[in-house]
Amino acid sequence: MAISSRLVFLITVIVFSDFCTTEAKKKITNIQFYMHDIVSGPNATAVKVAGRSTEPTSSNMIASMFGSIYVIDDPLTTTPQMNSTLLGRAQGIYAMASQQDEFSLLMTLAYEFVSGPYNGSSFSIVARNPVMHEVREMPIVGGTGVFRLARGYCLARTYSVHGMDAVIGYNATLIHY
Numbered sequence: 001m002a003i004s005s006r007l008v009f010l011i012t013v014i015v016f017s018d019f020c021t022t023e024a025k026k027k028i029t030n031i032q033f034y035m036h037d038i039v040s041g042p043n044a045t046a047v048k049v050a051g052r053s054t055e056p057t058s059s060n061m062i063a064s065m066f067g068s069i070y071v072i073d074d075p076l077t078t079t080p081q082m083n084s085t086l087l088g089r090a091q092g093i094y095a096m097a098s099q100q101d102e103f104s105l106l107m108t109l110a111y112e113f114v115s116g117p118y119n120g121s122s123f124s125i126v127a128r129n130p131v132m133h134e135v136r137e138m139p140i141v142g143g144t145g146v147f148r149l150a151r152g153y154c155l156a157r158t159y160s161v162h163g164m165d166a167v168i169g170y171n172a173t174l175i176h177y
Contacts, residue, residue, distance in 0.1 A: 029147075029174045031118070033076045033111075035090050039164035046072040051096070062103050065096040076111060080159045080167050088113035088122075097128065105129040107138070111172075121145030123174055125154065140174055150176040 038045040051068030074090040075082070092109035107129050112122040122145065127138035136156045143150030154172035161167075 025177050027176055029172075029176065031170075031172045031174070033078065033087050033170050033172075034080045034084075034159060035168045035170060036075050036077065036082055037072065037166045037168065038074070039070070041165075045074045046070045046094075062096075062101070063099050065103075066099045068096040070094050072109070076113075080169065085115070087115055088118075092124075094129070103131045105131060111170075118146055121147045123147045123150045123152075123172070129156065131158070140172065143174065143176055147174055147176045150174045 036045065039048075047070060049069055049071050052064065052066075071093050072090060075086055076088040076090055077084040077086055079085075088111060090109050090111050092107070094105045094107045094109070096103075097106040098104040105128070108124075108126050110122050110124045113119055121143065123140050123143035125138045126141050129136050129138060134157065138154050138156065140150055140152040140154060152172065152174040154170050157169045157171075159167040159169045
């Protein structure tokens with residue numbers, strides 16, 4: 001009986017110490033940056049690779065863009081100005097995912113950092129983005145480097161729009177180890 005109670009005590013100590021060690025390693029990071037999504041012009045960073053061949057119509061722009069897929073390699077900067085410090089690139093795809101009522105995208109993006117304290121690290125989102133909402137919340141589903149095993153969320157706000165080109169401000173909160 002004494003051996004089995006010691007064994008239970010030992011297992012409890014090991015499990016509890018592992019839980020405390022894991023919780024102590026957890027970090028929370030907040031990052032703010034701006035993504036420059038450039039669809040027009042000779043230096044486009046977002047290129048349509050699939051979808052309807054017709055141009056969007058003004059009578060039902062949302063329906064006419066449904067199914068369009070873009071591949072992106074957008075710069076991430078410290079301020080809304082394109083010539084501010086380059087932090088990284090947003091790389092991935094987004095698709096026009098709504099037919100009616102609301103302009104929304106399905107986004108699968110990796111935010112890769114190329115300078116500063118997060119150089120070489122990235123985090124990813126897979127989310128619906130209702131573009132016309134003032135603030136959009138999207139889940140962070142993973143990461144690499146400093147952001148290994150990341151989870152969290154990011155808030156996106158459109159800073160400016162010129163035609164189809166946009167600057168979007170991001171405020172990301174990441175929980176990682």
